[in-house]
């Protein structure tokens with residue numbers, strides 16, 4: 026099974042990147058192959074309406090996504106939503122490559138609203154792409170990441186990672202053997 030972990034921020038010192046790395050480590054511990062990415066790594070142009078679906082950069086990204094069974098998205102709250110850099114990754118996809126996949130959501134905020142708008146927005150986008158969204162979200166204050174995650178935070182992260190991997194295995198039982206799963 027292949028799990029993509031997306032950091033909405035490409036800067037390695039960002040709390041988003043650090044949290045995404047932690048999420049990737051938790052996922053790897055479940056015996057899955059992890060594909061870690063972020064906007065710079067994805068190498069996509071901004072989809073401003075002038076980029077063809079079959080642009081080679083977009084096609085390579087669509088093929089990369091098609092090989093994935095589950096996704097773990099990590100974004101800071103930027104004006105109550107995921108970052109534009111992260112949204113752009115999904116604006117190069119039609120429904121096919123993510124249909125039937127499972128998505129787990131993690132968002133960081135500096136403010137008291139704890140990134141709930143961002144999580145809800147990410148959920149709408151994931152569902153629009155035909156994916157199943159894990160029912161439990163993780164909203165976390167970026168100061169918690171800066172201070173070093175405590176055990177309770179790690180348990181919260183692990184619960185979501187475990188749910189996503191387990192659900193993806195049940196929905197796509199052949200994912201671990203790389204043969205076609207349930208046709209959605």
Ligand SMILES: Cc1cc2nc3c(=O)[nH]c(=O)nc-3n(C[C@H](O)[C@H](O)[C@H](O)COP(=O)(O)O)c2cc1C
Nearest residue numbers: 034039040041101102103104105133134135136167
């Ligand atoms: C453009 C921008 C918009 C932001 N909007 C919000 C916001 O709406 N709500 C909030 O709680 N924090 C907001 N923040 C704070 C970020 O969520 C916070 O800086 C981030 O989680 C920490 O990321 P870093 O470690 O990459 O600096 C915003 C930050 C930036 C740069």
